[in-house]
Amino acid sequence: MRIAIIGTGYVGLVAGACFADLGNSVVCVDVDAKKIASLRKGIIPIYEPGLEGVVKKNIAEKRISFTTDSAKAMKDSEIIFIAVGTPQSANGEADLKYVFKAAETIAKNLNSEKIVVIKSTVPVGTTRKITALIKKISGKSVPVVSNPEFLREGSAVKDFLEPDRVVIGSENAKAGEAVKSLYAPLNCEILITGAESSELIKYASNAFLATKISFINEVANLSEKAGADVSEVAKGMGLDARIGKHFLNAGCGYGGSCFPKDVKALQHISKKAGYDFRILREVEKVNSAQKTVPFEKLRKEFGSLKGKKIAVLGLSFKPNTDDMREASSVEIIGSLVKAKANVVAVDPVAWKNAEEIIKGVKFSDSAYEAAEGADAIVLATEWNEFLELDFAALGRKMKSKIIVDGRNVYDREKLTSLGFKYIGIGR
Numbered sequence: 001m002r003i004a005i006i007g008t009g010y011v012g013l014v015a016g017a018c019f020a021d022l023g024n025s026v027v028c029v030d031v032d033a034k035k036i037a038s039l040r041k042g043i044i045p046i047y048e049p050g051l052e053g054v055v056k057k058n059i060a061e062k063r064i065s066f067t068t069d070s071a072k073a074m075k076d077s078e079i080i081f082i083a084v085g086t087p088q089s090a091n092g093e094a095d096l097k098y099v100f101k102a103a104e105t106i107a108k109n110l111n112s113e114k115i116v117v118i119k120s121t122v123p124v125g126t127t128r129k130i131t132a133l134i135k136k137i138s139g140k141s142v143p144v145v146s147n148p149e150f151l152r153e154g155s156a157v158k159d160f161l162e163p164d165r166v167v168i169g170s171e172n173a174k175a176g177e178a179v180k181s182l183y184a185p186l187n188c189e190i191l192i193t194g195a196e197s198s199e200l201i202k203y204a205s206n207a208f209l210a211t212k213i214s215f216i217n218e219v220a221n222l223s224e225k226a227g228a229d230v231s232e233v234a235k236g237m238g239l240d241a242r243i244g245k246h247f248l249n250a251g252c253g254y255g256g257s258c259f260p261k262d263v264k265a266l267q268h269i270s271k272k273a274g275y276d277f278r279i280l281r282e283v284e285k286v287n288s289a290q291k292t293v294p295f296e297k298l299r300k301e302f303g304s305l306k307g308k309k310i311a312v313l314g315l316s317f318k319p320n321t322d323d324m325r326e327a328s329s330v331e332i333i334g335s336l337v338k339a340k341a342n343v344v345a346v347d348p349v350a351w352k353n354a355e356e357i358i359k360g361v362k363f364s365d366s367a368y369e370a371a372e373g374a375d376a377i378v379l380a381t382e383w384n385e386f387l388e389l390d391f392a393a394l395g396r397k398m399k400s401k402i403i404v405d406g407r408n409v410y411d412r413e414k415l416t417s418l419g420f421k422y423i424g425i426g427r
């Protein structure tokens with residue numbers, strides 16, 4: 001099929017590259033001319049494992065192209081995906097201005113029968129609103145289908161090609177089937193629902209995962225007071241098939257471009273529908289408090305942090321991405337800087353993006369260099385390279401061997417035997 005993707009960010013680029021790889025002819029559109037120019041040269045603007053290979057292969061095989069000319073891209077396509085951002089607006093609602101703008105452009109360029117697919121995460125009712133908007137501008141009835149995306153940054157290509165499920169919300173059976181056929185080569189369940197259900201599945205899934213994280217963080221905080229070890233508790237809970245072991249890792253809170261904004265947006269969706277989704281307020285509160293835990297542990301350890309050298313390992317909101325949106329490291333480092341600590345921040349990839357938002361710290365690309373003379377190390381993001389450190393060598397460089405494991409990934413016994421004071425979360 002001939003596909004246009006409006007918005008070539010994390011989701012649009014991955015979806016475009018993967019649809020091309022499945023044999024479709026894809027044109028990715030973006031308003032960001034710089035991004036499009038580098039993509040044309042095969043330079044990927046984001047760090048995402050495996051993506052570069054898929055993009056380059058499909059450029060070479062002429063199945064994917066990149067443009068800023070949205071009108072032409074739309075005219076040449078049968079299916080148009082909207083994959084623009086839906087950031088949080090000032091009051092916490094999803095800001096739909098980019099989605100509406102994309103829909104307007106589509107409405108002005110309807111030269112043949114098209115199917116519009118909303119891949120962006122949008123509030124319940126948006127698919128119907130976009131259908132009406134396109135009709136109002138163009139005078140034509142165009143099927144608009146909801147098809148939320150569930151990929152995770154850091155494993156986006158794999159997630160797109162091997163999803164747990166694909167959800168397609170459509171009021172038009174023929175359009176729903178056409179979108180379904182795009183995913184037919186993938187070995188997964190394809191669920192067809194109404195548009196509203198599809199839109200809500202996305203928010204409910206993200207909010208549930210965020211709830212699971214905040215829940216285990218509450219258990220971690222209780223474990224500390226009650227003398228339990230949350231790692232053991234989580235393992236025991238996770239062995240119950242009804243609970244499952246995923247997303248039961250206590251730590252210094254969730255971040256990223258989706259969970260914080262989607263939890264907030266779902267509360268607004270609920271409010272507008274006349275329902276108070278109470279539990280989500282607490283999920284947010286627990287998460288904000290959790291981001292301060294590593295700092296509080298250091299403060300408890302040192303009293304004043306003035307002049308203390310602290311190495312912070314991992315800056316991106318999670319490993320294998322350069323995305324700094326809502327990263328816990330920002331909160332941790334912000335508090336340390338305010339307390340006049342000397343911070344050296346380390347990240348193998350995200351340091352470039354981090355430099356733009358974190359001020360008053362030194363950056364390093366080596367944990368060993370950062371540890372030189374350090375009073376403590378804080379692990380904020382569990383990149384693989386921080387899991388495989390030579391702790392004996394690291395310890396020799398430090399002034400005092402204190403480690404705050406913000407992700408509960410280190411072996412407490414091993415570190416203790418090397419003379420470290422190990423401080424985990426809920427352990």
Ligand code: NAD
Nearest residue numbers: 007008009010011030031032084085086098120121149153
């Ligand atoms: P992003 O900010 O990385 O990319 C959005 C892109 O859209 C940008 O490149 C921007 O320049 C472009 N854009 C904006 N308006 C445009 C227009 N009118 N025409 C063409 N391009 C335009 O965003 P993202 O992370 O890819 O997220 C996109 C959507 O997918 C959001 O709704 C998000 O909630 C959802 N989502 C994201 C993820 C994720 O992990 N990032 C996962 C699932 C769903």
